[in-house]
Amino acid sequence: MNAITHHNAIVADRGASGAPPVLEVERISKHFGGFCALNDVSLSVPAGGLVGLIGPNGAGKSTLFSIITGFIAPSEGTIRLRGSPVDTLSPFARARAGMVRTFQVPREFSHLSVRENLMAAIPDQAGEHLFDLFFKPQQVRIQEEQGAALVEETVDFLKLKRIADLPAVKLSGGQKKLLELGRVLMTRPSVILLDEPFSGVNPVLIAEIIDRIIELNERGISFLVIEHDLEALTRLVGRLTVMDYGTVIAEGAPQAVLADARVRAAYLGGPA
Amino acid sequence: MDAYLAAIVSVMLIYVLLALGLTLQYGLTGLINFGMVGFFAIGAYTSALLALHGVPVVLSVAAAAVVAGISAWPIGLASLRLRDDYFAIVTLGFAEIVRLTLTSEKWLTNGVQGLSRIPPIYEGTGTAAAFVIVAILLAVTVAAIFLIHRVAHSPFGRIIAAIRDNEEAVQAIGKDPARFKIQVLVVGSALAGIAGALYAHYVTYIVPEQFVALATFYVWMAVIMGGVGRVSGAVVGTAILMFFLEGSRFLGDFLPWISSVQMASIRIGVVGLALVLFTIYRPQGLMGDFTKR
Ligand SMILES: Nc1ncnc2c1ncn2[C@@H]1O[C@H](COP(=O)(O)OP(=O)(O)O)[C@@H](O)[C@H]1O
Ligand SMILES: [Mg+2]
Numbered sequence: 001m002n003a004i005t006h007h008n009a010i011v012a013d014r015g016a017s018g019a020p021p022v023l024e025v026e027r028i029s030k031h032f033g034g035f036c037a038l039n040d041v042s043l044s045v046p047a048g049g050l051v052g053l054i055g056p057n058g059a060g061k062s063t064l065f066s067i068i069t070g071f072i073a074p075s076e077g078t079i080r081l082r083g084s085p086v087d088t089l090s091p092f093a094r095a096r097a098g099m100v101r102t103f104q105v106p107r108e109f110s111h112l113s114v115r116e117n118l119m120a121a122i123p124d125q126a127g128e129h130l131f132d133l134f135f136k137p138q139q140v141r142i143q144e145e146q147g148a149a150l151v152e153e154t155v156d157f158l159k160l161k162r163i164a165d166l167p168a169v170k171l172s173g174g175q176k177k178l179l180e181l182g183r184v185l186m187t188r189p190s191v192i193l194l195d196e197p198f199s200g201v202n203p204v205l206i207a208e209i210i211d212r213i214i215e216l217n218e219r220g221i222s223f224l225v226i227e228h229d230l231e232a233l234t235r236l237v238g239r240l241t242v243m244d245y246g247t248v249i250a251e252g253a254p255q256a257v258l259a260d261a262r263v264r265a266a267y268l269g270g271p272a
Numbered sequence: 273m274d275a276y277l278a279a280i281v282s283v284m285l286i287y288v289l290l291a292l293g294l295t296l297q298y299g300l301t302g303l304i305n306f307g308m309v310g311f312f313a314i315g316a317y318t319s320a321l322l323a324l325h326g327v328p329v330v331l332s333v334a335a336a337a338v339v340a341g342i343s344a345w346p347i348g349l350a351s352l353r354l355r356d357d358y359f360a361i362v363t364l365g366f367a368e369i370v371r372l373t374l375t376s377e378k379w380l381t382n383g384v385q386g387l388s389r390i391p392p393i394y395e396g397t398g399t400a401a402a403f404v405i406v407a408i409l410l411a412v413t414v415a416a417i418f419l420i421h422r423v424a425h426s427p428f429g430r431i432i433a434a435i436r437d438n439e440e441a442v443q444a445i446g447k448d449p450a451r452f453k454i455q456v457l458v459v460g461s462a463l464a465g466i467a468g469a470l471y472a473h474y475v476t477y478i479v480p481e482q483f484v485a486l487a488t489f490y491v492w493m494a495v496i497m498g499g500v501g502r503v504s505g506a507v508v509g510t511a512i513l514m515f516f517l518e519g520s521r522f523l524g525d526f527l528p529w530i531s532s533v534q535m536a537s538i539r540i541g542v543v544g545l546a547l548v549l550f551t552i553y554r555p556q557g558l559m560g561d562f563t564k565r
Binding site: 042069071090091092093095096100101102103106107109110111112116117119120121123127128129130133134140143144163181184186187 | 388422423426427428430431433434436437438440441442443444445446447448454455459
């Protein structure tokens with residue numbers, strides 16, 4: 001626990017030191033027909049930061065993730081990755097640029113094994129081009145071997161060895177969450193957006209995932225994490241943003257934010 | 273009897289090529305192409321017309337592959353913007369448009385009269401020639417099996433399987449599903465084009481009415497009975513299809529009071545019944561369906 005508190009302090013320092021944010025969400029609004037799912041939402045993730053995003057069900061958190069990663073077009077606003085707007089980039093191009101997400105409901109490749117799921121996410125594989133597949137078989141083979149070695153690292157890191165050859169459809173909900181984390185790691189991202197990584201995960205595994213995320217963060221990967229499990233989240237993040245009804249209602253250090261009267265009213269379901 | 277067997281095997285091998293194309297598109301990638309026969313027709317007419325104008329058959333067949341592949345391009349672009357079910361309808365419509373165009377553009381295709389005296393795959397008559405033709409068709413089919421098998425068990429095959437499972441998740445790991453889908457449609461359609469070309473040179477006489485949607489559904493039946501997503505399933509499924517199609521032909525000998533028109537309907541009925549029985553008793557197909565492991 002001490003190590004984690006210490007870690008949070010480092011993140012807070014880095015955030016305050018004025019390094020440019022890795023991710024900036026600027027005045028995003030989204031209307032679904034007449035329904036306003038997001039209204040003028042802004043937030044940022046400092047380089048090397050670990051930011052939490054909380055809010056009641058239907059607050060617009062997942063919608064915001066989809067807008068940040070390009071799966072849904074915003075009605076208004078801009079997304080910047082390392083200072084450059086990415087609004088015209090498709091989801092896959094944003095992922096290639098280093099910004100990846102997981103989904104609230106895991107989207108594993110159900111008929112591929114865990115290893116194949118991870119292999120699929122390795123960028124720039126010659127074997128994914130039909131020409132190279134038939135005319136550069138040597139290069140394809142070498143890359144497959146190198147890829148398999150990288151996959152083993154991730155399998156070890158996330159402790160997936162026991163299930164590595166199972167088709168992903170056979171995994172438990174928590175294992176699928178881990179697999180999705182592994183899959184985005186294979187893309188060598190600079191910022192990862194996790195949508196409820198602990199939902200449906202048993203407490204032992206939650207502790208594991210928290211450790212892994214902190215380790216990755218210490219290696220320089222930034223995180224934006226949606227989570228309902230407040231206890232888990234406050235162990236993890238150095239900063240918290242709170243949303244309700246499509247707007248940001250509070251932002252700051254976890255303790256201060258959670259003490260905020262509006263947050264308690266909206267999120268904790270009662271007056272302060 | 274030898275000639276009859278050679279004929280059945282020849283037709284079967286041509287259907288196997290179509291089934292391999294569909295295995296790539298639907299079995300491996302999940303693209304629902306109800307317009308297979310359209311690309312088959314484009315291949316048949318392209319190769320027939322070129323050969324009738326003196327182009328060697330080897331080159332005209334290659335050209336058929338290219339033209340059929342290229343004509344899949346706009347369909348591929350449509351697939352990017354459409355939901356699966358709408359895309360299926362577009363492919364069905366595409367094949368109908370191809371057939372109606374072949375019927376109406378008489379200056380090029382000779383309309384409903386069709387094209388005759390198309391140069392054969394191999395000049396010669398008798399059983400020996402029939403077996404040479406079988407050998408050529410077999411060589412092409414084996415090459416296609418090798419091709420599809422290699423694609424299925426490759427990094428490319430991994431991504432198209434991923435697309436089949438979840439397209440958005442493929443985008444989420446930084447890969448563009450559009451590129452893969454278009455390539456799969458082009459390659460599968462080129463295979464159908466080759467099948468059509470070989471068919472034209474095999475029967476040496478083609479009319480638009482040979483290219484109706486029923487042919488597409490025969491291919492679908494073969495793939496479903498053989499096992500979706502299995503390269504071996506395309507071969508085995510086509511063999512089963514031919515067994516029922518040809519087997520029901522003999523029914524006519526035992527039931528002489530049935531007219532040939534009724535017989536044609538009965539054949540379709542028999543194949544349909546086979547499909548129904550398969551989906552009830554062996555839904556994964558004979559060789560197994562990788563999506564249901
Ligand atoms: N495609 C959509 N069309 C209409 N309404 C939507 C759509 N997607 C999300 N919503 C609505 O937007 C609101 C925010 O949803 P969501 O972002 O999933 O919330 P959260 O992740 O915070 O629980 C919800 O009321 C939801 O019903
Ligand atoms: Mg959500």
